[in-house]
Amino acid sequence: MIDKNDVNNLAYFGGKKIFATPKSTSNLLQPDIEKFLGYSRVFFEHGQYTNNGPNIRLLEKRLADFHQTAFCVTFSSGFWALALAIRALAIDGRNEIIMPSLTYRRMADIASWVNLKPHFCEVESDTLAMSVATVEPCINENTALILGVHPIVNCADSNALVDLARQNNIPILFDSVESVYESTSAGKVGGQGDAECFSLHACKLFNGFGGGYLTTNDENLAFKLASMRTFGFLGADNVAIVGGMNAKLNEIHAAMTLASLDDIEDQVALNRERYYTYKTHLNSVMGVRLLEFDEEYQTGYKNIVIELTDEWPLNRELTIEILNAENILTRPYYYPPLHRKPMSYPYILVNLSITDSLAQRFVNLPCGQLVSNDDIVNIVTFMNFIATNAIEISEHQKKSGAK
Numbered sequence: 001m002i003d004k005n006d007v008n009n010l011a012y013f014g015g016k017k018i019f020a021t022p023k024s025t026s027n028l029l030q031p032d033i034e035k036f037l038g039y040s041r042v043f044f045e046h047g048q049y050t051n052n053g054p055n056i057r058l059l060e061k062r063l064a065d066f067h068q069t070a071f072c073v074t075f076s077s078g079f080w081a082l083a084l085a086i087r088a089l090a091i092d093g094r095n096e097i098i099m100p101s102l103t104y105r106r107m108a109d110i111a112s113w114v115n116l117k118p119h120f121c122e123v124e125s126d127t128l129a130m131s132v133a134t135v136e137p138c139i140n141e142n143t144a145l146i147l148g149v150h151p152i153v154n155c156a157d158s159n160a161l162v163d164l165a166r167q168n169n170i171p172i173l174f175d176s177v178e179s180v181y182e183s184t185s186a187g188k189v190g191g192q193g194d195a196e197c198f199s200l201h202a203c204k205l206f207n208g209f210g211g212g213y214l215t216t217n218d219e220n221l222a223f224k225l226a227s228m229r230t231f232g233f234l235g236a237d238n239v240a241i242v243g244g245m246n247a248k249l250n251e252i253h254a255a256m257t258l259a260s261l262d263d264i265e266d267q268v269a270l271n272r273e274r275y276y277t278y279k280t281h282l283n284s285v286m287g288v289r290l291l292e293f294d295e296e297y298q299t300g301y302k303n304i305v306i307e308l309t310d311e312w313p314l315n316r317e318l319t320i321e322i323l324n325a326e327n328i329l330t331r332p333y334y335y336p337p338l339h340r341k342p343m344s345y346p347y348i349l350v351n352l353s354i355t356d357s358l359a360q361r362f363v364n365l366p367c368g369q370l371v372s373n374d375d376i377v378n379i380v381t382f383m384n385f386i387a388t389n390a391i392e393i394s395e396h397q398k399k400s401g402a403k
């Protein structure tokens with residue numbers, strides 16, 4: 001149990017931290033090392049380290065099977081998977097890309113790489129997801145592509161978004177980085193819209209030491225992207241596809257991802273346990289609402305997000321600082337939203353009052369493979385302690401001059 005029964009003992013005021021090592025919001029999966037070494041031996045003995053080697057070919061086949069799609073193309077990162085897919089899909093001569101503002105912090109940079117202007121859409125206040133109602137008003141004659149980004153917990157209604165895109169003859173690409181294991185009313189995530197993009201960053205469900213991939217049922221698109229990630233080659237020294245670059249995934253990343261893929265069911269079972277531990281214990285904390293996974297669909301239970309409601313007695317910034325000081329690395333959910341970030345490239349600003357309000361309320365709590373159920377009990381007990389002692393903490397903060 002944690003040893004905090006006096007506000008003076010908070011690490012924020014100089015006391016000992018609850019956790020000696022940080023408990024983070026990153027997944028940080030360490031798959032079975034023997035499996036990783038086994039896959040690594042394959043490429044090592046084969047003497048091929050990149051350029052469509054044996055592990056990349058196996059990984060692309062296995063990821064396509066996993067997502068029930070016809071094709072998978074791997075990339076050096078999720079960022080380049082998205083950038084190249086947007087470039088391949090966007091309607092020529094148009095310059096706007098519709099995306100939510102309450103999303104991944106680098107999403108507008110991706111748009112700028114492909115010379116498109118983000119047209120930020122609202123999200124729904126109950127799901128934090130973009131929807132037909134929030135996207136439709138943003139569609140105009142300049143819309144080159146809809147980027148359907150799923151929120152961190154549960155999915156946007158991809159079926160309805162695809163219908164909207166098709167009715168308007170606009171391509172739709174999904175960023176499903178946080179939804180690897182999920183399904184929606186349209187089926188397993190991976191085969192929806194024109195294509196879907198994923199990341200293999202160590203903080204995601206599959207750890208590839210970094211990397212990314214795209215799934216699609218469109219053969220021409222898969223062929224084009226496989227060429228674009230390899231300089232645009234169509235044959236030896238024949239660079240025939242415009243917009244190519246070096247964005248290949250190499251063999252050691254594929255080996256790590258294959259080992260992660262082998263572990264996926266165990267990992268999801270552990271995530272589920274962690275989620276239920278949070279759910280049971282957070283029930284007793286006033287002013288905290290856990291965003292629940294919609295178990296009607298398949299889910300990977302990866303991320304833990306809470307809302308600090310009006311009953312929570314401390315402001316969010318101070319709450320996060322107090323938790324971080326204890327090595328409970330919490331993060332404000334997608335804050336600031338993209339339209340509130342200083343940007344030197346153009347974007348289209350509409351009224352995003354729901355996004356602005358939501359951006360103040362949510363917090364990502366520690367999760368992933370290095371967080372045990374006992375850690376979770378300690379985290380929640382500590383949250384209860386600071387909520388119960390909020391007045392004393394505020395007074396102590398004023399007196400001590402802590403930030």
Ligand SMILES: Cc1ncc(COP(=O)(O)O)c(C=O)c1O
Pocket residue numbers: 077078079080104175177178198199200201210211212
């Ligand atoms: C929603 C989302 N999209 C895209 C990315 C980019 O992925 P990568 O880090 O592999 O470039 C991230 C990374 O955190 C993300 O969270």
